[in-house]
Amino acid sequence: MKKHDQDFMKRQNRLTVFEIIKNQHPISRASIAKQTGMSPTTVSRIVGELTEQGYLLNSDQVSAGLGRKSTLLGMVNASVLSVGVDLDRSLMSIGIVDLQGKLVCGSKYPRIPDESPETTLIRISEAIEQLMQQQEIDRTRIVGIGVGLPGIVNNEEGIVVFSVQLGWKNVKLAERLKELNGFDIAVDNELKVRALAEHLKGAAFGSRRTALLGFGHGVGSAIILEGEIYRGVMNSAGEIGHTTVDPSGMMCDCGKAGCLQTYINISSLLSEANRIRPIGTIEELFEAKRAGEHWAIHLIDRALMYMAITINNVVCMYNPDSVILSGELVDKFPDIHDEVEKIYLSRFLWEPLRDSFTFHRSMLNERGVMIGSGLLSQNRFFALE
Template sequence: MEKQDQLLMKKQNKNLVLDIIKNKSPISRMEISKITGMSPTSITRIVHELHEQGFVRETELVTSGVGRKATLLDVYDDVLYTIGVEIDRLIVKVGIVNYIGEIISFESMTRDVTENYSDTLEKLNNCIKELMTEKDIRTEKILGIAVGLPGFIDYKNGIVKVSDQLGWKNANLANDLKKHTGFEVIVDNELKMKIVAENFMGMAKDSLNAVLVGIGSGIGSALILNGEIYRGESNNAGEIGHTVIDPTGNVCSCGKIGCLATYISEAAILADSRKVKDVQSIDDVFDSYRNGESWAINILDRTSTYIALAISNILCLYNPEVIILSGNTIKKFPEIKEAIEKKCDLYIWEPLKEKVKIVYSMFTDRGVVLGAAIQAQNTLLDLE
């Protein structure tokens, strides 16, 4: 047991040193020693091992100041790559991401609503191979693939239990995509992937407690609590779309009455709009609002009210530092931001207002892809 404990500690120390170099480079060995409390001898040994494995290099820069100059350390950005994938109802996105989190190649493809599961996997496999060829990336450099998609996901086994948007049920996506590509695959809900990107370099960077709310074809959220993704017992933590807000309200696709999604989702907005006017898309509703049509103003005013109520409930339950709003509704209809903020001021419990920041995602179309690739690296990288 003692030997096992020592091996585990050595592995943890090695990971710690690599993380410090990656996040604080260029940095000297002495600075790493001060940060970690490890001896300079231990740091030198670990750095040597990381150099031998191809992760760490000495830069041409040296520290300035009085005394002996120390060579600074950096990481190789091309030591490994991960592939991030987003699959949505009408679009599939693929990106190759290097070790320091830069998307070096990206492709977006349309997806027909009638496209079946096998066709989507074949399309994905072909796209991945094309991007690798285009950037001349060898197979052994790819650590793995991570996929983000809407639905109820068995994260541990990589199974899509149910995705209403894609029409998939009990799809063994991780195993099936691995058969196509030969790479290790992890699968998760798209918002959980996106909050990883927000925590890595977005609006939740360095936050220990944050919530991402996605508003579009449905409404859902993802949570980081104490620096980790909070999943709940079955990876469904954050599924606020099926919280009941009106037991005498609208019928939801899940079979219940009065779910939040039946008031906020694009489908719900369209259904109510079509009672008044023959609109073809959500864009038509937004245009009607901009044209000053009272029915559209009333429907979208109600939408902003329910969004604010959802934010208020999330704050009372989790008390995060930051709530990030994202999704198609926010992107296509930025006018709703002001209405949400005014209603948040009205509905949020006073003691919670002082600390929380309500912000908007800085990612437009690549957040899920980046977050998925970062999650693949976090999950699959195992330093010996």
């Protein structure tokens, strides 16, 4: 047990040093030691390992006041790449991410909603190989693949426990995808990796307690506490879309009546709209609202009201310093952010918490899950190495 704890601490120290250099380079060893409380010897050992493996470089020496000169450390951004996959009901987005969380390249692929897990994973594997060939990416620089998808995921074993949107249950995604392409695979819930990306590279950079809410084909949230994803026992923390708001309400895809997401998500909005007249896409519904059709105005205004109620509930539960609005509805219709903030939050936000957080829209938008999945894969690689 003692050796296990020591190995864990070594991995955590390595990851901590690496993250500091990633976010603050150029930086000296002395500054890292001061920030972390590690001994100069420990920092030098970790830096030596990372430099020898080609991840870091020493820049020119600079004067540190009247004392001795310090060698500043920098990153070799292209030394490590990872693949980020955003897997959704009708679309797969695949990108290659560098050490700074920059999307080097990416592509989108349509997906049939009832496509089998095996077919989807084969297509993902083939698309990754094709992307690497097209962009002339050295395969040896890829340290792993991260996959973000809707639903409950056993992130430690890479198993999709249950996904309503994909129609998957107990799918051993990591095991099968590794068999297909040989890379190490990290799998997680899409909102958790999106929140990680916004925390490290987006709207919540510098936040200590971030709540990200996603509104699209589903409704959910993710919490980042002191830089770590809050997971719960089953990695299902944040599944607020399946909280019950009306036991006599509409049936949800999950088989339960009155779930919160039935008042907000895209499929429910389209289903109700089609009771009035044929509406094929969410864009058509918003066009009907802009044309002044009262039924469309009612449906969308009700959805925005429930968004505000969701924000209030999450703020009351977790007391975050940053709240981020994200998801397909917000990406496609950016005005939603302002309407929720200026009209609905004033009605539904608990008064004592009104000024306790900053309210953002997603900075990374549709790239967020790809970037977050890629960064998750990199974090696992550096922690386990």
